[in-house]
Amino acid sequence: TGDGTTSVIYVNTGSTLTLNGPGTITGGDAADNTYARGGGIYVAGTFNMNGGTITENTAREGGGVYVGGNGTFTMNGGEILSNHSVYRVVGTSGSSGSGGGVYVASGGKFNLISGTISGNGSSYGGGVFTRSGGTLTMKGGSISGNTAGILGGGVASPGALIMEGGEISGNTSKANGGGILIDSSGTITMSGGKISDNTAQWN
Numbered sequence: 001t002g003d004g005t006t007s008v009i010y011v012n013t014g015s016t017l018t019l020n021g022p023g024t025i026t027g028g029d030a031a032d033n034t035y036a037r038g039g040g041i042y043v044a045g046t047f048n049m050n051g052g053t054i055t056e057n058t059a060r061e062g063g064g065v066y067v068g069g070n071g072t073f074t075m076n077g078g079e080i081l082s083n084h085s086v087y088r089v090v091g092t093s094g095s096s097g098s099g100g101g102v103y104v105a106s107g108g109k110f111n112l113i114s115g116t117i118s119g120n121g122s123s124y125g126g127g128v129f130t131r132s133g134g135t136l137t138m139k140g141g142s143i144s145g146n147t148a149g150i151l152g153g154g155v156a157s158p159g160a161l162i163m164e165g166g167e168i169s170g171n172t173s174k175a176n177g178g179g180i181l182i183d184s185s186g187t188i189t190m191s192g193g194k195i196s197d198n199t200a201q202w203n
Helices: none
Strands: 009-011 016-019 024-026 041-043 046-049 053-055 065-067 072-081 084-087 102-104 109-118 121-124 128-130 135-138 142-144 147-151 155-157 160-169 180-182 187-196
Touching: 009 016, 041 046, 065 072, 072 102, 102 109, 109 128, 128 135, 155 160, 160 180, 180 187
Parallel strands: 009 041, 016 046, 024 053, 041 065, 046 072, 053 072, 065 102, 072 109, 084 121, 102 128, 109 135, 109 142, 121 147, 128 155, 135 160, 142 160, 155 180, 160 187
Antiparallel strands: none
8 A cells, every 4th residue: 555645656767576466556656756657557668457456546657557668567457447537736626637547658568358347537648658658558358447647548548558368348538539639640450359339429
């Protein structure tokens, strides 16, 4: 459990953390931190999630998880649930966060094999935000029930999305890309999986 002032766990470059579960990572708040990244976990090395829950964490980028430029995050089970990204400035209510559940930086890799990313919220990429040069590879699992205040309810990706399985469903965006928003620098390669029942609406 975090103290509400920074990331709960930092996985350094060259280090590996494996979470087998059950267990919960919660209470991290990096939104006011200088780097404002990774409320629950900041991954600069390798993180393998085989179970457990990452929930109720907050950061400007990656409310639940931030995958840095040299980082690799492989999710084989568990939940990333009810995390939020927001940029807070003293005296304001906050705005414009990215990657409510997961943020993948340029050069970072996020492999979703199984597990659930749900109920997360952000301005951009309610479930997952992938920066240009970052890669989300989805072979299973689900990204569902996430909300974006602006773009990409399930996934917002200026980077690369490779979808070979799994499901992106029931996500909501208030502007474009209820399920997925791929911008001009992004790519999507889909050879399997399901995208269904997502909603986008203009303010």
